[in-house]
Amino acid sequence: MSSPVRVCGPDDTVSYVRNLMLKHHISRVLVMDGQRAVGIITKKDIGYRLRSRDPAWRRRSPDNEPVSSVMTVDIISISPGSSIHDALVLMVTHKISGFPVIDQGMVLGMVTKSDMIRSPLVKSLDRPVSGVMHDVQQVTKEHSLDHVIDLMQSGCGKVVVTGEDGSMSGIISESDLTFAQEGRTQPEKLKAGDVMRSPVITLDDKARTGDVIREMAEKHISCLIITNGQGLKGIITRDDIIGEVIL
Numbered sequence: 001m002s003s004p005v006r007v008c009g010p011d012d013t014v015s016y017v018r019n020l021m022l023k024h025h026i027s028r029v030l031v032m033d034g035q036r037a038v039g040i041i042t043k044k045d046i047g048y049r050l051r052s053r054d055p056a057w058r059r060r061s062p063d064n065e066p067v068s069s070v071m072t073v074d075i076i077s078i079s080p081g082s083s084i085h086d087a088l089v090l091m092v093t094h095k096i097s098g099f100p101v102i103d104q105g106m107v108l109g110m111v112t113k114s115d116m117i118r119s120p121l122v123k124s125l126d127r128p129v130s131g132v133m134h135d136v137q138q139v140t141k142e143h144s145l146d147h148v149i150d151l152m153q154s155g156c157g158k159v160v161v162t163g164e165d166g167s168m169s170g171i172i173s174e175s176d177l178t179f180a181q182e183g184r185t186q187p188e189k190l191k192a193g194d195v196m197r198s199p200v201i202t203l204d205d206k207a208r209t210g211d212v213i214r215e216m217a218e219k220h221i222s223c224l225i226i227t228n229g230q231g232l233k234g235i236i237t238r239d240d241i242i243g244e245v246i247l
Helices: 014-024 043-049 084-094 113-117 145-154 174-180 209-219 238-246
Strands: 028-033 036-042 098-103 106-112 137-140 159-162 168-172 202-204 223-228 231-237
Touching: 014 028, 014 043, 014 174, 028 106, 036 043, 036 098, 043 145, 043 174, 084 098, 084 113, 084 238, 106 113, 113 209, 113 238, 137 145, 145 159, 145 174, 168 174, 168 223, 202 209, 209 223, 209 238, 231 238
Parallel strands: 137 159, 202 223
Antiparallel strands: 028 036, 098 106, 159 168, 223 231
């Protein structure tokens, strides 16, 4: 686990939480009301819920909205004596990427997929990437943010942005959605090309999962695009790696 745990209050603003995430290079912040954990807010909570057609957010800047309007209130937690395998299963079962470690009501730390990738259990995985990768959704730079979010939610949480010739121009993750909207009063006008990140980090399709795990740990990334001499072949995410480990 990682500690200390970064926290905020339910009345703090979304902008404040974004700044915490940027400053400490984290993807989630625990929401505390006094000594009691009342929620958790992640990049996904911010990025996915701020689509333009959501009437609760239409034509409103999210920056000054309270955390309580975005946070997830059902907190999944784990005890400090739980095994790494138990933590991985919990992540897959509940489709979450991290949760607090709590012992008798006291918050001790936070466990994330980034922490798990560095664990000996995950590092021992050795498979050809060709058997682990899967297809990735693709968009053009002109696709709307709503369309991008729809694809991300129905897929693996990432989309590749391609040019007119089919070449990769960039990639979009929850982090890109969350931080690209900061300070913008009209996120509904954003397009895929406005929020994408480049260059795209790739790996050859003849690599093995150990290469993927090492790249993820060293570069602090949640996915790798797999290519060959003919172009894009697929994507491998931390979820794919964790899924292989717990089989």
